[in-house]
Amino acid sequence: MEGFRTIILADPNPVAEELMHRVIEDGAHTRLKEIATIDERRDQERKKRLLRNVAAPTANDNFTAEHAERIETTRSILAHRAKEKLSRTERLKHRYEFGYVHDGATPIGGKLQDGFVYKPLKSRDHPHLQAFVRTLPRLGKLKAGQTKEFVDNLGDSKVHFLDYRYIEGNKEVVGFIRTDNDGIYDSPEDLKRQLHKVLDPRGIPLPHLAVGEQSADGRIHKPHLITLLPVGNGVRTDEKANWRPIALLDAVSRALCHATLSMNSDPGGMSNPLRVKNPLSPHWTTVILNEDLPLTLAELGKRLDLRVTNARLQRDHAVVVGDREGMTECQSNSAFTTFRAATTNLLRHWHRTRDVKLDLSNREKLMANLMVELGSEARHSMSHGLKPQQAMAILYKVCAYLAVDFNPARIGSLRDNPGCMKDELQGVRSLRTRQSLGAHHTATKKRARTLAIMVFYMKKAGSDVSKARVARDCGLSKDTVYRLWNEAVAGL
Template sequence: MTVNGGNAIVKTNDPAQTGAGKTTYRKSALAGQPLLGFETRYGEVQRKAAEVKAKRKTGGKDREAIDPDSDAARFRQEAIELRLAVRDRLENGYVLPFGQNIAGRWRRAFVEEGLRSEDNPILKLFVTLVPKGGRARASNDKATLDVQSRSKLLTLDYPYIELNKEFLGAIRIDCDGVFASPEALLLALEELVREGKIPCLPHIIVGDLFDNGTYHRPHFIFLLPPGTAVWKSDDKRCRRDIVRMFLGVSNGLIKALLPLGADPAAPATTMRMKNPLSPLWHTLTPNRHTMPTLSDYAQWVDTGASREALARQAAAVQSGMGLKASNVAFNTLRERGTALLIQWHFAADARMKGSRAALADHLHVALESYARTMELEDVRLSYVIGKVADRLAMDFDPSKLQGGKNRQRLLHVVEGMKSVRDRQRAGARFSQDIRRERSLEKLVAVYSAMLERSETLSPERLASRAGVSRSTAYRHFAACQQICASGCIDKKVGIAPCDDNPAPRQGETANGESAWGNTNLEALHGQEHGGCDSDAPEAEDDDFRLIEEQETWIAVQEGRISGRQMHPNVSDASDIIFDAHPHLAVTETADSAMLEKGRSLALA
């Protein structure tokens, strides 16, 4: 006999027994109730849910006890605390219980009820650009962003936030300006819109509103329409041309907003910005209706603007020094900053281990010290130093330290030139002037050294010692004589000053230049006599000679005679021009150069 399923049904298999092969029941009462009823899937779910609810009511006595030190217990407690924090934020608003130093300045305790995005469609669109909870990075300091909470609602209370970096749906423009009020800023932006500089107002303006009403360093955020975000990824399917257009539009907006203090040093694709949903900032949404696409922006702004040129123009605008003075200072400080980066990098300096913002601060301090040693203590220079430091720090790449190019260094020379040929010509002239200046400096240094050693002077010897061509030495030989004449006595060629402090003669400057140009110093000082002579011509003869030379010069200027008919002591205008060193401005003609060549050869 086999018993199936307990004590309910018994089946007899032994043929010797009575009723073999028939099924009998131990409990005869079950024979009349074979089917108890039906249960649907919905009923099954309800039954199981009721069982779970009954267990919860009994205090979970039927469940296995959880170790309070286990990860499961910790996760459970964190989830409870997060849910309570979200509920408290929704019910009581944002509460800063006591004064704290947040986002760069002291904030007093305050309370802001509700959510800023509740009735604002622009801010709701901004929320969709923030990654979900657990992936969104935020911080009280823009330099160090990290995941602060698994709740997106709580993350949106931090002053600095990072949007989705894979799908770029917003264009952020940093602004270094300080405005009298938010309303004054809006008026300035509306003026740019009326002038056609930008297609529309920014969709979001977020800045720091001080107690005195001034509005400091706002961010302008231009949102792209939903569904038109730019995909930026390492995937080979990603279209690089669209990403380049995004960067071009960002540069174009910066160029249009330069008068308001737009900062071109901030990277365009990091998506770090001041959080307009944070109660710590003052937020405006002046544009809720016009939302151009990336192609629309490209038709309004200059997408070919260069970041390097924009940084230099921003330095000129903010310093107020003018483009030429600012760009020259920018070149000098940039070269010094690059040298410092190379030195710090290869010396494993501790200043290289921090963030890019910290590196920019270190560069700013070092460049300020360098400017003081160079006697460049202009207060306006700090704006140029800031732009140089930010630009070098943000573009820092150790692999390119040795081969970096100083681009846009001639911006003040080619500004306003549209033709490539004109820009090339201007650059060639500038380079030629620089080479001429350096050649003259070399020749003057070698000439002075040869005078001190009482060596025989000639253009050939001068060219050999200075490492320049003979034609260059012939061209500048008279200039070297004139420059060194004021402090040296040339025993070989007989140039000597009459006294230590010679007084300028009538019609002559302190550098030996007449009012109409440089005269031949050898003739004026009397080369044949080897210095000052008591038998020199009388003052009347000198006056007649000077008057004759002046009349000859006037005749040349009026075109009555040619330059070749001038007095041999009056020379043509030179091609050597130094604005910063007027004492180097000398003149010579081809005839005087050949005369000097013959004289030097004869003396040699």
């Protein structure tokens, strides 16, 4: 058996293809020259450092056993590195000559797959696949693996990395947008036909790549839809990056997922958007859906509804799930709102009581704990008249989303007291009045905290207390100290 192939379904676009080839080749040549120069300089410096240790001792040196041992250790390191470099070269040569070999006896993703030999490199099949390679980080930071749960820096050559089933994009400069799709399609043509049906009326371009497993009957299972960004126009996400392009990237990702909800796109995939089914792996079938040049984020944003929030995305996804389970939109919305509030309150309670069930290191276990804790209530008291199976379907989606999205930092410190104004706000329906009461409560707490700080430093200063000194010691403005001085003096 040969490996899974690349299927090109996009209409030919010679102009776009030539431009893509030119951009990629120019960038690749420049990058290869840079890498060659850096590697050569790095090797020379490493050899110099090592050869210092094996330099012959002079008459002034005390040639001891320690010196001899250091020489022997350094020589063995040099020999090991030379041997390792040779083995890397041999493995790379073997990959080019004989191809990627899967024996069929090793489970892949928890199941056995027939053995095959795949000789060519998929990246040579199409310019978009070459462009995808450019969205990956350097070899030292590149992570890949055979399962979605475990990816790591496993290989010694980028060519070997590109054979793994899952791979992570560059986290510092994002070059693609992934949409996780849980649908099963009769054929690659059926997938493209459904995408046209959903996206064309809205003027949204098709994703460039679809990557999924193709069964013996030709069906495509749960593909990842990949929308490429122009080469050299990725989005920086490091500490010095501008927040606006990052916010636009998140908005575009949500909008693309929302546009394909009817095709079973999963918002949960946005929690780890850069870990993708590798379109260059022989284990997957890669479908080229769109040969046009990639659009920039700004151009994509003009064609999408960027007002889609996370809450709206999850709620609309619950409607789709509910419709599939035979629920009305009103029922699914009510159930989603109730389950989300209950799950959020439970997570906050576990956080404040330091419950062991809140295991943030294992999100799957956390989701299971939420399902166990809320399952009975979801089926009975919170069901909104739904069947148990329908209620559990909505609860599963809510728990899966919140188990990944929950961040304790968003709810403040453990000293916060949510619900402290519950009695004061009882029966108050006006939003403006509720906001006014909340603002007054917050201002009162801040005033009391500031007075406590002033009193502490006034006592510390003793007889040498003054308004200027208190302002300087407390880090408060003089206006604040002057305004609260009489109250602080009364509190001494």
